[in-house]
Amino acid sequence: xxxxxxxxxxxxxxxxxxxxxxxxxxxxxxxxxPRDWFPPLIAVRGSxxxxxxxxxxxxxxxxATVIGSIKALLRHSYEHINVDSRTSGASILDLLTxxxxxxxxxxxxxxNVHSAATEPLEIVLGIPVNAxxxxxxxxxxxxxxxxxxxxxxxxxxxxxxxxxxxxxxxSGGLLIxxxxxxxxxxxxxxxxxxxxxxxxxxxxxxxxxxxxxxVLAELAWEAAGLQLFQFNSLSPADLFRxxxxxxxxxxxxxxxxxxxxxxxxxxxxxCKPVAIPVVxxxxxxxxxxxxTIRVVEQLLSxxxxxxxxxxxxxxxxxxxxxxxxxREAFRNQASRAANSHATTAIGLAIAxxxxxxxxxxxKSFSPLCGSAPSLAVPIPANLDPEHxxxxxxxxxxxxxxxxxxxxxxxxxxxxxxDRKEAFxxxxxxxxxxxxxxxxxxxxx
Ligand SMILES: Nc1ncnc2c1ncn2[C@@H]1O[C@H](COP(=O)(O)OP(=O)(O)OP(=O)(O)O)[C@@H](O)[C@H]1O
Ligand SMILES: [Mg+2]
Numbered sequence: 326x327x328x329x330x331x332x333x334x335x336x337x338x339x340x341x342x343x344x345x346x347x348x349x350x351x352x353x354x355x356x357x358x359p360r361d362w363f364p365p366l367i368a369v370r371g372s373x374x375x376x377x378x379x380x381x382x383x384x385x386x387x388x389a390t391v392i393g394s395i396k397a398l399l400r401h402s403y404e405h406i407n408v409d410s411r412t413s414g415a416s417i418l419d420l421l422t423x424x425x426x427x428x429x430x431x432x433x434x435x436x437n438v439h440s441a442a443t444e445p446l447e448i449v450l451g452i453p454v455n456a457x458x459x460x461x462x463x464x465x466x467x468x469x470x471x472x473x474x475x476x477x478x479x480x481x482x483x484x485x486x487x488x489x490x491x492x493x494x495x496s497g498g499l500l501i502x503x504x505x506x507x508x509x510x511x512x513x514x515x516x517x518x519x520x521x522x523x524x525x526x527x528x529x530x531x532x533x534x535x536x537x538x539x540v541l542a543e544l545a546w547e548a549a550g551l552q553l554f555q556f557n558s559l560s561p562a563d564l565f566r567x568x569x570x571x572x573x574x575x576x577x578x579x580x581x582x583x584x585x586x587x588x589x590x591x592x593x594x595x596c597k598p599v600a601i602p603v604v605x606x607x608x609x610x611x612x613x614x615x616x617t618i619r620v621v622e623q624l625l626s627x628x629x630x631x632x633x634x635x636x637x638x639x640x641x642x643x644x645x646x647x648x649x650x651x652r653e654a655f656r657n658q659a660s661r662a663a664n665s666h667a668t669t670a671i672g673l674a675i676a677x678x679x680x681x682x683x684x685x686x687x688k689s690f691s692p693l694c695g696s697a698p699s700l701a702v703p704i705p706a707n708l709d710p711e712h713x714x715x716x717x718x719x720x721x722x723x724x725x726x727x728x729x730x731x732x733x734x735x736x737x738x739x740x741x742x743d744r745k746e747a748f749x750x751x752x753x754x755x756x757x758x759x760x761x762x763x764x765x766x767x768x769x
Contacts, residue, residue, distance in 0.1 A: 326444045327476070327681050329484065329673025330428075331451040332464070334396045335506030335535060336362035336640065337428060338670040341438065342678035347671045349664070353435040355382045361667065363428055367392040367420060376427035384565040391561070395424045397507070399460055400453070400530075418463050418470075425471035447474045449677040451481045451669050454512060454526045476680040479520065482512035484672030486521045488662070489636050491675055498524065498632045502621060502651060502659070503669075504641035507533040511621045513628050520676070527624045532613060534575075534641025540609045541571040541601065545587035548599040555593075563592040578603065580645045607646045614647060618654045635659040640666030 327342040328350070338361065339350040354360040355378045366380035370389040383389035392398075398417060432438050432446070450464055465475045479487075482501040489499060499521075501512045510528030514521050546556050559567065567589075574585040582603055589596040625632070635658045637651055642665050651659045662668040 326438070327447045327449075327674065327677035328438075329451070329670045329675070329677050330448050330468075331481070331484070331667075331670040331673060332365055332396050333362075333505055333640075334365070334394045334508060334533070336666070337365050338362050338667050339432075340667060340670040340674035342674045342681070345678075347674045349667050349670065350432065351437045352378075352431050354378065363431055365395045365424060367395060367424065374423065376424050377431055385562045385569075387560060387562045394507075395421055399463065418467055421463060421467035422470045425468045425473070429471045429473065445474050446472070447476050447677060447681060449477050449479055449484075449673045449680065450475065451484055451673050452478045454480045454482060454510070454523050455528075456480075476677055479673055479676050480523055481669050482510075482514050482523055482526065483521050484669045484676060485636065485638050485662075486514040486516045486672065487675045488668045488672035489634075490516055490521070491671075493634075495634060498628070498630060500621065500625070500632050500635040502617070502635055502637045502639075502642070504617065504637075504639040504647060505533045506535050506640060507531070509533060509617050509620065509639075509641075511617070511624050513624065513632065525624060525628055527620050529616060529620060532616060534639070534644065535568070535572075536613055537575050537606075537610055537641070537644055538568045538571040540613075541575060541585065541587065541606055542567050544601050544606060544609060545571070545589060545599050548601060549589055549596060551589075551593070551596075559592060567592050575644065578645060610644070610646055611650065614650045618650065621655070633658070636668075637661040638665050638668040 329340045329342070329347070331338045340347045341350060349361040351359045351361050352363050364377055364381040366376065366384075368375040368380035368383040368389050368391040370383060370386065375383050375389070380391065384391050399421065429446070448468060450468060452461055452464060456464075461478055465478055469475050482503065485501050485503065486499055489495070496517050497515070499514050499516050501514060503510050503512070508528060508530055509532045510526060512526035513524045515524055570587055570591055574587055578585065584600040584602055585606060586598050586600050588598040590598065621635075635651070635655055637648060637659055638661075642648065642651075642661060648659065648661050664671065
């Protein structure tokens with residue numbers, strides 16, 4: 326089974342590759358309700374560490390502390406996390422492995438992917454464009470430790486462009502406008518290549534759809550005539566409940582909605598619900614969106630060439646105002662993805678299906694297959710199985726495979742049994758590394 330997994334700051338979204346279709350994986354939320362995402366959160370209560378929905382629910386528990394999103398921690402990739410004494414000493418790899426394992430358990434037990442427990446789960450993971458090599462390694466390794474077969478990593482805008490290419494006849498440069506939950510980025514991707522390549526990218530690290538919830542909460546507070554000091558004295562658990570209330574109102578907005586009702590009674594006893602005119606809400610969101618428009622304008626002027634299409638993705642862009650403002654700025658070049666919060670995950674699932682296809686085509690001359698007819702590339706002397714230093718992956722070995730070199734089964738059939746096993750094990754490792762880091766060992 327092949328899956329694409331997009332690890333977001335606020336949501337992990339997974340799509341399944343199923344005979345040319347890419348349905349989203351649905352999980353059971355804390356109340357048993359269907360959700361097409363899984364929280365990338367870690368929290369602590371007493372001496373206990375919590376992940377996923379347990380960590381999510383802990384946000385309204387005054388006895389728990391929410392450490393935060395694993396993606397935000399990864400971005401800064403501390404070797405050891407010390408944000409809370411109860412997590413000090415845990416490496417980022419440990420924490421991400423715990424989140425990945427909770428995600429794996431949720432796939433097995435609380436999702437519509439029924440056979441997850443029995444089939445190998447082959448995945449392609451999304452990675453931000455500017456992710457450093459530690460971040461790439463930790464991401465792949467954590468999911469491998471959690472029991473997934475990591476087919477590869479793909480930069481998020483590249484994945485989004487694969488999803489775009491799936492539904493559109495288009496070639497050349499594509500601008501991806503991505504407004505997520507907590508971040509914004511814009512990238513130019515040249516989509517003709519296989520895989521497509523990111524030419525240039527810019528972003529805002531602290532702007533996303535969750536900021537609209539905060540804007541709505543602020544407006545509701547003002548409309549109820551409440552004071553700032555009262556707002557500032559809200560506990561983290563109350564603040565979470567208030568933002569959740571606003572998030573529900575925001576996500577239910579249709580282009581024709583006039584008012585959003587916010588019930589402040591959930592945090593202040595006796596407080597009546599208030600009605601916020603959508604016009605007032607949008608007026609206060611506009612300056613935030615102006616910042617994203619300026620980033621895109623800057624990117625386009627750096628790129629210097631004309632682009633035919635602008636693709637609007639990310640859950641944050643589901644707010645109707647976003648498309649309105651992007652269209653005003655860039656005329657009708659822009660189109661919004663149908664499943665804007667899942668575009669990246671779907672693109673990753675497409676990549677996973679492609680890699681799986683490549684794998685079955687490779688079979689006829691795979692280094693692990695007995696019926697290989699001939700060597701594609703002569704085996705260099707230092708790679709001769711007879712003289713192989715087992716367990717040692719050097720550059721020459723990796724470059725040999727990266728350049729399309731294969732070793733037939735015949736060449737290893739004379740080896741003694743234990744030596745053959747060690748040798749085949751090395752080939753497996755080499756293949757796994759090449760799938761995970763396809764560009765790392767290419768000749769430059
Ligand atoms: N129908 C909707 N209308 C408005 N906003 C929505 C809607 N659905 C989801 N969102 C918002 O989308 C945001 C989450 O988007 P997404 O899943 O793309 O973020 P992420 O991948 O977790 O974060 P990031 O990309 O910043 O790392 C949240 O702020 C959520 O409230
Ligand atoms: Mg995202």
